Amino acid sequence: MKHDSGWRRLIAIVLTKWFIRFTKLTTPLKPKELDLLDESIVVFPFRSESQFFAQATPFGTVIWNEHWMGGLPEHAQRVVLRHEQSHQERNSVFKGLLYGFALWFVFGLFALTGAGVLLFSGATTASVAYTGGIGLIAVAVFVVTVRVDETLADYHALRDLGEEEFIAGYTDLPSVSDSSILADVQRRIFYPTPQQTIKLHRLVKRIERIP
Ligand SMILES: [Zn+2]
Structure with missing residues (x-):
């Protein structure tokens, strides 16, 4: 999710949080900005012991499993x-x-x-x-x-x-x-x-x- 604004952005945020609830069966955490690449990216974190590290959702957002990613270099x-x-x-x-x-x-x-x-x-x-x-x-x-x-x-x-x-x-x-x-x-x-x-x-x- 990069250039969207207004209501489209809002809908993407809501759908992404529900995506985390339904597919990862956990509560979404507060979105955060990662400065790891050339441009900063907003990710939607969650905590789960499932095998997912991160995932691009159908709504143009990226969800981020803090359980694994938090401990990675x-x-x-x-x-x-x-x-x-x-x-x-x-x-x-x-x-x-x-x-x-x-x-x-x-x-x-x-x-x-x-x-x-x-x-x-x-x-x-x-x-x-x-x-x-x-x-x-x-x-x-x-x-x-x-x-x-x-x-x-x-x-x-x-x-x-x-x-x-x-x-x-x-x-x-x-x-x-x-x-x-x-x-x-x-x-x-x-x-x-x-x-x-x-x-x-x-x-x-x-x-x-x-x-
Ligand atoms: Zn992939």
Whole structure:
């Protein structure tokens, strides 16, 4: 939330606080301004032991988990904040696609469940394959879109903070993150590793140098 003013800003603040209440199941704390990047950013803090460090909301704001972020060194906070700022800056067409594909994802899960039911109820192979195929495509489209979004966010953090700070920041993150198997699978599917982002950044630099 940067250039909005007046009632739009007010609505964004109210929705963000409710977003914290409903999705993080905790009380929002007082908004604060962070001076970690080139420009200061207002974040909406909360305290939760969930795996979230911070998150860009659908309302153009950034929520900030003090439980983890408060104890992190500044370079790690900068990596997280630049990552979330990148999500925030994504254009509205991409954001629209992302939220639209999220609905597809839910539909895809239903279709895959339906395919499973059809399979065990002795339906024809063609109908199982058709339902399952549609479900898989719907799920895959969402996964790829999220992966692109997360890759761009990490790429922007790396590009703007430099390789050294990016690696140092990331090194300090996993120790406070959720280490359950589900969280690990989620991370592998939706998020690039720092090494993958570094490779991408070097590749882009190489391409840019080509006359
Ligand atoms: Zn992200």
